[in-house]
Amino acid sequence: MKFSLGANRYGKAECRLVRVVRDGGRHEITDLNVSTSLSGDLEETHLTGDNSAVLPTDSQKNTVYAFAREFGVPSIEEFALRLGGHFVSSQEAVHTANVRMEQYGWNRLGDHSFSRAGDEVRTAGVTVTSDSAWVTGGLTGLTVMNTTDSEFHGFPRDAYTTLPETHDRILATAVDAKWRFSTLDVPWNAAYAMIREALISGFVETYSLSLQQTLFAMGSRVLEKVPEVAEVRLALPNKHHFPVDLSPFGMDNPNEIFLAADRPYGLIEGTVVRDDAPEEGLAWSS
Amino acid sequence: MKFSLGANRYGKAECRLVRVVRDGGRHEITDLNVSTSLSGDLEETHLTGDNSAVLPTDSQKNTVYAFAREFGVPSIEEFALRLGGHFVSSQEAVHTANVRMEQYGWNRLGDHSFSRAGDEVRTAGVTVTSDSAWVTGGLTGLTVMNTTDSEFHGFPRDAYTTLPETHDRILATAVDAKWRFSTLDVPWNAAYAMIREALISGFVETYSLSLQQTLFAMGSRVLEKVPEVAEVRLALPNKHHFPVDLSPFGMDNPNEIFLAADRPYGLIEGTVVRDDAPEEGLAWSS
Amino acid sequence: MKFSLGANRYGKAECRLVRVVRDGGRHEITDLNVSTSLSGDLEETHLTGDNSAVLPTDSQKNTVYAFAREFGVPSIEEFALRLGGHFVSSQEAVHTANVRMEQYGWNRLGDHSFSRAGDEVRTAGVTVTSDSAWVTGGLTGLTVMNTTDSEFHGFPRDAYTTLPETHDRILATAVDAKWRFSTLDVPWNAAYAMIREALISGFVETYSLSLQQTLFAMGSRVLEKVPEVAEVRLALPNKHHFPVDLSPFGMDNPNEIFLAADRPYGLIEGTVVRDDAPEEGLAWSS
């Protein structure tokens, strides 16, 4: 044969699950989007259509809902670990399970009433094999803005550079963060709260000479605050706010009126990693 | 001629404007999406391409930014009225101006730091003619859920009805509300806050036998609380949460595990109107 | 009572239905998004939660699928008329039914293989009462561009006008068209094809001095070609393509390199109506 099956996996994406826990009249809700993906001895279905190793994606979906009932969802990390462990241990052909989680926040309005907390999403990615497991966490959709304490200058100017230097600009971004845990012994929900707070305070409290500097400060702050995190990966779009030139209308614009642009946007991607971080293994494969 | 130009208008849609007010080190931000639309003696450009009556949409956009600098944005309703009034009074061909506003919320993180407050959007629609003006307000993207105190039964059953009756269900919706003011003498921002609160408390506090009943309660509460509102229009998608049948797996499901469905969805639309409401005039044309 | 229930309706939105007709080995597919909405004697459910007049939206959805099996889908207009007629005639409380249709196009790849034809969507809106019916058709998502034969000049210049005149520009828009039929005796599919062709040729063949002129030409062409159409409503975003200023890099730009902008955009809305068009009645209420 001149070619072969390479890396492959399959699963059910985006199982939308809401769990309501009733403690007397006071309810708690968990709102999830769960995706599973399995890999292992799957060559036959690709080559011949023999599905004897292919646990249906429909069964994976059913497992998600049944496990939520049977075991609850103490945290998305724990729930994902349990799901992943189940697939690896119960299906001989499955050597690796990936589970991806999105959790949507809700604010309490009453004992059994809630309002969606916006675009911010807590995420997790879990990889489980027969003898190991890796957990990453994450956060997306957190849009933040500093209206001052941001500069950008001292950059090289080539033949295509027209950008003026600025000593006071708006800095805004939509945080897309992922972090890798070095252990499975983590108070997952408390850790998430601390990481989120570290990202926000890192953004707010950094006097910024570049979005890269802010990125490094945010990632560093997470590593300082949460010892179980080995590495933080950040992708920060620079959501440009351009001061509008009002001079044609006889007006100045003392950094008051801005056009919020859609595209293009700067995109700053970077990693802050603990010097003694363990090998990443399959952590990022989910 | 066998056919003619009917209703028409033109303008600039979606001018994204962020205004920063600096009171010493403490900043306030206003984040808007502004759309303008003008109508009047515009037949010539349609029939012959003679643009002598067509103030460019680019000029309309410039006006939005310049007016924000010159007059500020005390409320989206006032800002829209000022813009609309300007176009009608300064352009002879323009008889009617529509201005639509979206305002995005931000939470304070620090003196000059903020985070986006989510999908909820405050809206306004203003229509101005040479001798009159109308204002509507609105709110979209407020997603709310009651995990109990909702029933649905007693409905007719035809040949295509398979739905079981339910005496305890999740009720969730994304509130899309518009309201018409009967006067221009309104404390706009305070009124908005009261209307928003009335909509939420109407949803939370209504023991619901149908989403229609909830809708009417929400609209009624607005009219009770805010005398300047003549009419409330609500469009409430019924964001279905279906209890998952876990019996194939030997489990019960005491209203704990739900599948949050995307499509199709119920859509309930209704109006609550004050008995002595003034004529709507052009209020809804924006 | 100080306030009352005003206009209201309810239904099931976005029933996604694919129908496959097999004529031997050669298949035909119809891909629809169907929304129904009923109104009538619905006050009780709003005021007291008495649902005895509220045919469930779930039953409406079931009817959509069952009718597709029983009667087929000769055209979206006929299918909508049949659905609307059913609800009005079978439910005593229902006085008016609205049915909205979206149809997605597929290109043939083989006897039973197809590829989605893109963003273009054929739409219909039908309103049925006990003794009358109205049909509108429509089309959205058809994005077209002329790379020349478009000018824009001769417009008024106020204090906020900075736009230069142009004698050669790109004109691009995403056509959003709706039309009202004056009769129910229409060869629906053939009429749609002719209307679509008229809109496109009206765009392509008009030397344009303003997007308004193009709009009127497009609408007029429909009325010229399809006698059953009483009125055409068009909303045409001006998808701006700005020539990039390359002079800082020592280059000219002879209308070759453009930046395709997202927001803001011009928005031109207009109607062309036949002089002897019948009253619109409830045609636009769907």
Added chain:
Amino acid sequence: MKFSLGANRYGKAECRLVRVVRDGGRHEITDLNVSTSLSGDLEETHLTGDNSAVLPTDSQKNTVYAFAREFGVPSIEEFALRLGGHFVSSQEAVHTANVRMEQYGWNRLGDHSFSRAGDEVRTAGVTVTSDSAWVTGGLTGLTVMNTTDSEFHGFPRDAYTTLPETHDRILATAVDAKWRFSTLDVPWNAAYAMIREALISGFVETYSLSLQQTLFAMGSRVLEKVPEVAEVRLALPNKHHFPVDLSPFGMDNPNEIFLAADRPYGLIEGTVVRDDAPEEGLAWSS
């Protein structure tokens, strides 16, 4: 220091560029979305905010537009290679450049008139270092459907399996494909056309016992037809079409009426790789 800067890069994302080439009255257009990303000696800006190595993303954007004017866009792969080469060779601090391209298709309506060809997007990802370069191509948004010749059975049944076996189902997917070239000596546009055709014919002509089997057939066909491709990566969502149970209404459903579901969906990911494929190097890093 207890932690360090890891992998990082920065650039300008989503530069929307339309190029019009005029050959007399007959025009050709190229519609692109270009993203650049640079990496190298960028530690200082992260640690201290010293931007002396940070060519502004605004300059990168300007370069995109200027190069389109100076060198044209013979293919997205060539254009990306030229851009990447420029950044690496002209900026001492830049060791690696990534360029990502999206190209939107347009159908010809006339000599200088076009209509957007739908959701299908041609992509490319290029990585350039001082002494090497890698090119990947891709295609997204091609939605295809077979209305028969698809089965799914013979799968394992665990405690959570309720799915019935099927011997005739609809198979639909939205193709997301990427491929890696083993050489830079490729007739890029001709290769793209052949790869696209191979993917489509692989989908259409495969009698499918699983979407995995179809995936492998599609990837294999590409490798058979285009020798310059070393590897094909496919992500195929299983866009479920569920036959509607019409039996409650006294009807059968001989695979005629389907509900097109949104979420969840199966997701099949797989790679087909040539046995003598060269090392991937940085090919997938863009």
